[in-house]
Amino acid sequence: MSAVPAGLATDQQPPMTVPLRYFLAGFAFLLAGGAVGLAHVLGAAPGFARSRTSTCCSRAGSVSPSWAR
Amino acid sequence: MGAMTQFVPVWSNVPVHSRRLANAALALVAVGVAGLAGAFLAASVHWIHGFGGLLVLGVWAFAYNLARTLPPVREFDATEAHFAFALACFVALAALGFVLAFDLSTPVLPVAGVARPQVVGAHATLAVFGAILATVFGALYQLATMFTQTEIAGRERHLARVEYAYPAGVLALATGRLFAVRPLAAAGALAMAAGALAFAVLLGKKLYEGRVERTPMLSRYAVVAVALAAWSPLAAREWVADPLGRDALFGPTAGGHLLFVGVVGFVVMGSLYHVVPFIVWVHRYSDRLGFEQVPMIDDLYDDRLAAVDGALLTFGAVTLILGQTGVAPGQATIAGGVALAGGFVAFAANLVGVVYRHGRVLPERFHGRPENAD
Numbered sequence A: 001m002s003a004v005p006a007g008l009a010t011d012q013q014p015p016m017t018v019p020l021r022y023f024l025a026g027f028a029f030l031l032a033g034g035a036v037g038l039a040h041v042l043g044a045a046p047g048f049a050r051s052r053t054s055t056c057c058s059r060a061g062s063v064s065p066s067w068a069r
Numbered sequence B: 001m002g003a004m005t006q007f008v009p010v011w012s013n014v015p016v017h018s019r020r021l022a023n024a025a026l027a028l029v030a031v032g033v034a035g036l037a038g039a040f041l042a043a044s045v046h047w048i049h050g051f052g053g054l055l056v057l058g059v060w061a062f063a064y065n066l067a068r069t070l071p072p073v074r075e076f077d078a079t080e081a082h083f084a085f086a087l088a089c090f091v092a093l094a095a096l097g098f099v100l101a102f103d104l105s106t107p108v109l110p111v112a113g114v115a116r117p118q119v120v121g122a123h124a125t126l127a128v129f130g131a132i133l134a135t136v137f138g139a140l141y142q143l144a145t146m147f148t149q150t151e152i153a154g155r156e157r158h159l160a161r162v163e164y165a166y167p168a169g170v171l172a173l174a175t176g177r178l179f180a181v182r183p184l185a186a187a188g189a190l191a192m193a194a195g196a197l198a199f200a201v202l203l204g205k206k207l208y209e210g211r212v213e214r215t216p217m218l219s220r221y222a223v224v225a226v227a228l229a230a231w232s233p234l235a236a237r238e239w240v241a242d243p244l245g246r247d248a249l250f251g252p253t254a255g256g257h258l259l260f261v262g263v264v265g266f267v268v269m270g271s272l273y274h275v276v277p278f279i280v281w282v283h284r285y286s287d288r289l290g291f292e293q294v295p296m297i298d299d300l301y302d303d304r305l306a307a308v309d310g311a312l313l314t315f316g317a318v319t320l321i322l323g324q325t326g327v328a329p330g331q332a333t334i335a336g337g338v339a340l341a342g343g344f345v346a347f348a349a350n351l352v353g354v355v356y357r358h359g360r361v362l363p364e365r366f367h368g369r370p371e372n373a374d
Helices: A017-041 A056-061 B002-012 B019-042 B045-069 B078-105 B116-148 B156-163 B165-178 B182-209 B216-241 B253-284 B303-325 B331-358 B361-367
Strands: none
Touching: A017 B002, A017 B019, B002 B045, B002 B078, B002 B116, B019 B045, B045 B078, B078 B116, B078 B165, B116 B165, B116 B182, B116 B216, B116 B253, B156 B165, B156 B182, B165 B182, B182 B216, B216 B253, B216 B303, B253 B303, B253 B331, B303 B331
């Protein structure tokens, strides 16, 4: 039966700690993204998350940092 | 990225190339993504470059680490070949993303002779169809055969060969979109859709042949096969007409949910229905096997709740899509959305319940036993 994992070797486990950290970071970003999405729906999101009708982008073009030139 | 860091070493049966590099990649990506999102919110171009650079470094470190973990190219099986392709897409899309960010302040794209929407199109194509969907296909090659206890043999090898049109098609579509070469993009889109359809048939066939007990994982994979089979001809039709259009970036407009919920969502949820109970089972019960009565992996979650969330999600997705395409009245969209949300809650409750009831979360915190160290 597929439900029983065959050949369990306890001395060699699959890597779990590192992937788990990735998953936790992913969960945090999921929550943050949901919060920004909610703010967007409520019309409260600042910056580039605002709809493109605002003037943010043309203004942004003029403030390029000196090291970028 | 986390799933790949786990799957690649397990399936290729080798240790990950460097754990330090894997941790460093996570740190770079986490700081990069958080900073980049903050910079976008603050509309601060200066910080977009800085954090975008960190993000690119993190993604490249991740891709390098896993590329070194994979076996040599000539020993690739289908899964590893798809993972390698997805990694290459990660590298390319991170670079394109950085160019896009850079172009916000210093217009570099006109110099290269490409318009911004072209680069956005190529970037998005590589991300969704290269990095995400190719990873999904690679993983399903393993999971669908492993859990149905079948293998790809005989004439199915031809299907698997047709499926290799998928990565080639993604490459052609992305290149065609980048340089606005319409015939190339359309040909790539057709090849991609054909490959995706072949994969859907292959997946459906394996699930049909498998003489094993139905699990929530397999029933969700069955939804994936149906959704993919429905999505690919729709996308092909849309892309032949307009492969470069912004509206048709991910195929038909109403097909977005078919792809992101029906295919990607159900793959993730189906896999989590195995992965979460499996990890809990290994930690809690594997050492006691043979000494005392232990539950099976599939006994850890609630079967009825799994059936309810599967039905809610399937019903919700179908209703939502029918509502959006105008087949069903407009209220169907809302009803579908509500059913989907209810399904997500039931799904999350079921899996959180597994960890809560069997995971010994609290005692572990109190005793601090190092049994989770790998």
